[in-house]
Amino acid sequence: MQKADILIIGAGPAGASAASFAAKAGLSVILADKAVFPRDKICGDGVGVGSQELLWRMGAYYKVMAKKPWPIDTMIVSAPNNRVMEGRDLPGESRPIDPGFVIPRKTFDQVLFNHAAGFDSVETVEGFTAQGLVEDRGRVTGVYGRYKGRPLTLSGRVIVGADGAHSKIAKSLGLYNNNPKHRIFALRAYYQNVAHADHSIQIHYENSIIPGYGWIFHTGPQTANVGAGVILRYTPARELPRIFDAFLKNNPFAIKKLANAKMVKGSFAGWPIPCGSFSSKRSCGSVLLTGDAGSFVDNLTGEGIYYALGTGELAARAAAFVIKRGINPQNAGANYEWLWRRRYLWKDFIPAYILQGLWSKRPVINWVINRAAHNQRLAFTLCSSIAHLKPKARLLFPF
Ligand SMILES: Cc1cc2nc3c(=O)[nH]c(=O)nc-3n(C[C@H](O)[C@H](O)[C@H](O)COP(=O)(O)OP(=O)(O)OC[C@H]3O[C@@H](n4cnc5c(N)ncnc54)[C@H](O)[C@@H]3O)c2cc1C
Numbered sequence: 001m002q003k004a005d006i007l008i009i010g011a012g013p014a015g016a017s018a019a020s021f022a023a024k025a026g027l028s029v030i031l032a033d034k035a036v037f038p039r040d041k042i043c044g045d046g047v048g049v050g051s052q053e054l055l056w057r058m059g060a061y062y063k064v065m066a067k068k069p070w071p072i073d074t075m076i077v078s079a080p081n082n083r084v085m086e087g088r089d090l091p092g093e094s095r096p097i098d099p100g101f102v103i104p105r106k107t108f109d110q111v112l113f114n115h116a117a118g119f120d121s122v123e124t125v126e127g128f129t130a131q132g133l134v135e136d137r138g139r140v141t142g143v144y145g146r147y148k149g150r151p152l153t154l155s156g157r158v159i160v161g162a163d164g165a166h167s168k169i170a171k172s173l174g175l176y177n178n179n180p181k182h183r184i185f186a187l188r189a190y191y192q193n194v195a196h197a198d199h200s201i202q203i204h205y206e207n208s209i210i211p212g213y214g215w216i217f218h219t220g221p222q223t224a225n226v227g228a229g230v231i232l233r234y235t236p237a238r239e240l241p242r243i244f245d246a247f248l249k250n251n252p253f254a255i256k257k258l259a260n261a262k263m264v265k266g267s268f269a270g271w272p273i274p275c276g277s278f279s280s281k282r283s284c285g286s287v288l289l290t291g292d293a294g295s296f297v298d299n300l301t302g303e304g305i306y307y308a309l310g311t312g313e314l315a316a317r318a319a320a321f322v323i324k325r326g327i328n329p330q331n332a333g334a335n336y337e338w339l340w341r342r343r344y345l346w347k348d349f350i351p352a353y354i355l356q357g358l359w360s361k362r363p364v365i366n367w368v369i370n371r372a373a374h375n376q377r378l379a380f381t382l383c384s385s386i387a388h389l390k391p392k393a394r395l396l397f398p399f
Contacts, residue, residue: 004030004123005346006319007156009130009143009169012041012292015162016112017312020058020396023119025320030154031116032143034163038110042188042271045225046072046217047108047305048100049237050388054309062117063104067111069103070218074200075383079369080362082252086200087383090376100267100387101202102217102225103210104190105121128152130163133172139330140287143169157329158319159287162312165272167293173284177274182353184212184302185237187244190219191261197221202253205369208246211235211360216257224257229273229302238269275299276307277343277353283333286322288315296340297374298348300395301354301386307344314339324379343367368398 006022008015011033019031047069055061072126075087117124127147134142134153142155161169170176177183194216212230219225228244230237248254276297282294290296291308298307318336322329358364371378381398384390 002030002123002125003155004028006030006158006160006316006322007143007154008032008160008162009173010084010162010164010291010293011037011113011116011124011195012109012162012164012291013049013112014293014308014312015107015160016057016116016164016373017054017309018160018290018315019116019122020060020119021313021316021320023116023121024059025316025324027121027316029119029120029122030125030156032128032130032154034125034127034129037113038106041105041109042186042269043105044186044215044227044302045102045104045108045219046100046303046346047103047186048303048387050306051309052100054306054313057313058115058309060112063111063115064103064108067103067107069101070220071199072100072102072201074198075386076200076202076253077369078202078204078206078251078253079366080205080210081366081370083366083370083373085369085372085379085382087372087379090380093380100201102219104219104225113187128154130168133159140285151275154214157286157323158332160315160319161287161289161293162291162308163293167289169287170289170293173287175281175284175289177278178251178276180232182275182277182295182299183232184229184273184275184297184299184304185232185240185270186227186273187240187268188225188227189388190220190264190267191224191226191258192264194218194222194224194257194261195259196257204247204251204253205359205365206247206251207362209243210362210365212243212355214244214247214254215252216253224261226254226258227229231356231360237270239386273297273302273304276349277354279341281333282340283336286329288332288336290315296344298352300352300359306388307353310343311340314343348392351396355395371399
């Protein structure tokens with residue numbers, strides 16, 4: 001039986017972040033994942049501006065940049081009436097941190113995993129599939145699962161669920177978010193031979209998708225991640241393949257960029273996106289849920305990497321708070337609840353939920369994009385709010 005100060009289940013961005021920050025705080029860490037890295041993760045691969053600061057604080061920023069991700073300098077958003085807004089830096093506006101980029105998750109997650117594994121106090125266990133929580137006198141002391149075909153139990157004083165959108169840890173606690181009001185479903189495919197390379201990320205509120213959007217994110221000069229997502233309170237997930245097809249056939253940007261493109265075999269796949277727009281607990285005693293496991297994704301944009309990295313940091317902080325001060329680990333949850341609510345709930349998730357409702361209506365999107373198409377400052381404000389450079393609530397009052 002292996003034991004550490006903090007046991008982290010799942011080594012995606014949330015788990016790698018929790019492990020790195022916990023190690024920096026002087027805690028011993030077990031970081032376990034059912035996969036063996038490198039592994040793919042179905043995603044749009046867009047890493048937003050806000051994530052750069054977290055990567056920097058983790059100490060992983062230059063390791064990611066060494067992989068030469070595709071840099072982003074413009075956000076193109078099209079409306080159902082085909083009006084187009086282009087958001088980019090305004091002359092004279094300072095940019096406090098580096099711009100976002102696109103990087104296939106297979107590469108990105110491998111870099112973060114290696115980074116976390118590089119700390120002396122981090123022990124990694126690849127190929128461990130968590131199955132449930134181990135309890136002793138009403139307290140959770142570990143996680144049981146299968147490792148190389150055999151049962152294995154891992155223990156920690158604080159336990160972090162970072163095991164993604166189908167989280168076993170969240171289900172074991174009865175905190176799994178399965179509410180269609182707070183869930184998106186999206187699918188993506190990689191394309192080769194994509195034309196007109198640029199450094200934009202493209203978001204298209206295409207008629208066939210709304211409520212929801214399609215995207216085209218270049219991953220390189222001739223390659224792109226193309227996808228579409230729908231909000232499950234409006235559209236069932238089974239509709240998505242048809243909707244995606246209609247997006248490719250009808251959207252002028254998709255038609256132009258993908259005219260001679262070929263889908264990479266086996267890359268067409270979907271995955272749920274659990275959103276952060278409800279205030280229920282994301283922890284129980286010494287067990288803390290992070291990233292998708294804790295349902296920390298922006299309702300409006302589907303951005304989850306930023307929140308996975310951020311909640312990983314907060315979980316490490318809550319764990320260090322109790323362990324370093326000799327406080328009962330059962331109190332880590334209370335500290336974590338306070339930290340994530342203060343950082344995200346009213347600042348990001350609640351405005352995003354309201355905006356998701358507004359942006360499900362064609363006339364609203366047409367009106368806003370039409371105005372932003374004529375007004376560079378408005379386009380800049382909209383993009384800055386999405387990129388966490390201005391408060392998200394600014395999107396509710398952009399004019
Ligand atoms: C189609 C799509 C497009 C998206 N596009 C973007 C985007 O462009 N930008 C963005 O910021 N966000 C995007 N998101 C959201 C983003 O992918 C997630 O929010 C993010 O991956 C969450 O990170 P995580 O570490 O919480 O979970 P994950 O990245 O899912 O990692 C979870 C880890 O847990 C492991 N695991 C799972 N179950 C177990 C188990 N039982 N035992 C042990 N280990 C387990 C998995 O192997 C995995 O490594 C998108 C999502 C989808 C579905």
